[in-house]
Amino acid sequence: MKDVKYDPDDLIAALATPWAESALAVIRTSGPECINAVADIFSANNKLKKAEGNTIVYGHIVSDNEKLDEVMAAVYRAPKSYTGQDSVELFVHGSLPGMKKILELLYRSGFREASPGEFTFRAFLNQKMDLTRAEAVQEIISAKSRQAQSLALNRLSGSIENSINSIKSDMTDLLASVEIQLDYPEDEVEMPDVTASETKPIEEKMNRLLSTYQAGKIYQEGVRVVLAGKTNAGKSSLFNLFLKEDRSIVSDIHGTTRDYLESWISIGGIPVRLFDTAGLREAEHPIEVEGIRRSNEIIDGAHVILYLADAQEGITADLKAFMEQYREDRRCVYIWNKIDKSIVSAPDEFIPLSALTGEGFSILEETIRDIVFRDQYVPHNEPVLDSMRQKKLLEAARDSIDKYNQALKDGMPMDMAAVDLTDALNSLGEITGEVTSAEVLERMFSNFCVGK
Ligand SMILES: Nc1nc2c(ncn2[C@@H]2O[C@H](COP(=O)(O)OP(=O)(O)OP(=O)(O)O)[C@@H](O)[C@H]2O)c(=O)[nH]1
Numbered sequence: 001m002k003d004v005k006y007d008p009d010d011l012i013a014a015l016a017t018p019w020a021e022s023a024l025a026v027i028r029t030s031g032p033e034c035i036n037a038v039a040d041i042f043s044a045n046n047k048l049k050k051a052e053g054n055t056i057v058y059g060h061i062v063s064d065n066e067k068l069d070e071v072m073a074a075v076y077r078a079p080k081s082y083t084g085q086d087s088v089e090l091f092v093h094g095s096l097p098g099m100k101k102i103l104e105l106l107y108r109s110g111f112r113e114a115s116p117g118e119f120t121f122r123a124f125l126n127q128k129m130d131l132t133r134a135e136a137v138q139e140i141i142s143a144k145s146r147q148a149q150s151l152a153l154n155r156l157s158g159s160i161e162n163s164i165n166s167i168k169s170d171m172t173d174l175l176a177s178v179e180i181q182l183d184y185p186e187d188e189v190e191m192p193d194v195t196a197s198e199t200k201p202i203e204e205k206m207n208r209l210l211s212t213y214q215a216g217k218i219y220q221e222g223v224r225v226v227l228a229g230k231t232n233a234g235k236s237s238l239f240n241l242f243l244k245e246d247r248s249i250v251s252d253i254h255g256t257t258r259d260y261l262e263s264w265i266s267i268g269g270i271p272v273r274l275f276d277t278a279g280l281r282e283a284e285h286p287i288e289v290e291g292i293r294r295s296n297e298i299i300d301g302a303h304v305i306l307y308l309a310d311a312q313e314g315i316t317a318d319l320k321a322f323m324e325q326y327r328e329d330r331r332c333v334y335i336w337n338k339i340d341k342s343i344v345s346a347p348d349e350f351i352p353l354s355a356l357t358g359e360g361f362s363i364l365e366e367t368i369r370d371i372v373f374r375d376q377y378v379p380h381n382e383p384v385l386d387s388m389r390q391k392k393l394l395e396a397a398r399d400s401i402d403k404y405n406q407a408l409k410d411g412m413p414m415d416m417a418a419v420d421l422t423d424a425l426n427s428l429g430e431i432t433g434e435v436t437s438a439e440v441l442e443r444m445f446s447n448f449c450v451g452k
Pocket residue numbers: 230231232233234235236237238249250251252253254255256257258277278279280337338339340341353354355356357
């Protein structure tokens with residue numbers, strides 16, 4: 001796996017923290033002889049060179065006798081480091097010009113800028129982690145809710161790797177049985193069963209893991225929820241209640257919200273992109289007309305539509321028209337807002353709510369969760385598949401087993417049918433990265449952030 005972009009023998013360096021002013025920043029370096037190379041630009045030169053692994057050395061980064069920054073250098077020695085190579089992490093001050101100076105100095109001193117995901121790539125090459133764990137690293141970083149983060153953390157601890165290995169081990173046993181069938185005459189040994197009854201439990205394990213994918217995707221990518229309804233129904237009030245801050249302008253003037261607002265929130269662990277939109281009505285002002293056009297666009301693309309009705313107004317013609325138009329649409333949740341002020345009780349399909357007092361809010365949250373996970377298997381305490389790559393390979397493995405069973409049914413010779421089993425095993429090997437092509441690896445890691 002040697003190619004220019006990801007040559008593991010190069011000395012690499014990158015900023016691992018955001019390119020922004022902050023109290024501290026971390027510059028990460030890795031590569032053979034990395035510790036000596038950093039020592040060349042370090043005041044406590046000898047101390048750093050002799051430092052044991054997992055220790056920290058205090059000093060200055062120096063260039064031509066000029067001190068660039070006062071830093072702490074964390075020293076890791078191979079193989080006990082993230083990448084499995086010698087590595088130094090510099091804790092520097094988070095000043096933009098300061099960070100820039102140090103990075104430029106590193107790039108003049110034998111280091112090159114790390115490509116995206118290159119540190120994790122090296123960790124994979126040095127067998128510090130398999131591919132499912134490497135992918136989990138990026139999934140943790142991009143997690144948008146606490147739930148998504150802890151599911152990804154489970155994957156980093158090997159939950160998917162272990163599941164796949166357990167399936168692989170079943171497959172290997174099966175292949176061994178097939179070998180016995182092929183190698184020994186029937187009368188010499190007892191023939192193990194290699195038919196569908198043996199592949200069934202394996203397929204069940206695969207299906208179980210596959211069924212978690214949709215939920216994993218929801219937790220990782222989130223869903224779009226839109227607040228819709230007539231002007232003055234209380235959409236912006238509810239938006240602010242979800243955000244727990246006074247973000248959207250609320251007023252009793254109809255048509256207050258002209259352009260839509262959006263924000264990430266979390267509802268029961270689901271990352272939700274919540275939209276507040278311009279109230280729907282017959283508008284004349286061209287800006288309001290454009291706002292309403294945008295509202296409709298967002299409604300079209302939403303996973304869940306929260307339609308607010310003003311309880312004080314009751315069932316209006318607009319509400320009836322909307323409900324008629326969206327009759328078959330299972331994304332809609334109807335909300336009977338302002339119950340604190342109205343004595344008219346909510347009609348059947350409505351959730352009674354007061355965006356002002358918060359009454360009914362937790363029921364609304366539960367309803368949204370139910371809609372998002374409707375028709376879906378919700379996993380509890382088990383590995384959750386999140387990567388499209390892993391899902392496709394697992395499906396390919398399952399298809400190969402199907403083909404194997406079909407081949408046996410069709411009376412094909414065992415040695416030919418067994419090829420499908422080998423294919424299945426190879427697909428599983430690709431998931432963990434034992435048999436993954438350089439091109440696939442490069443594509444995968446190039447989606448990572450630099451410094452990771
Ligand atoms: N009593 C009471 N008043 C509410 C409630 N929700 C909203 N209001 C009031 O209703 C008025 C309109 O609220 P907004 O949140 O601005 O309504 P909107 O749907 O965003 O309106 P537009 O932006 O014009 O489409 C404001 O005066 C709110 O204080 C509620 O649950 N109870």
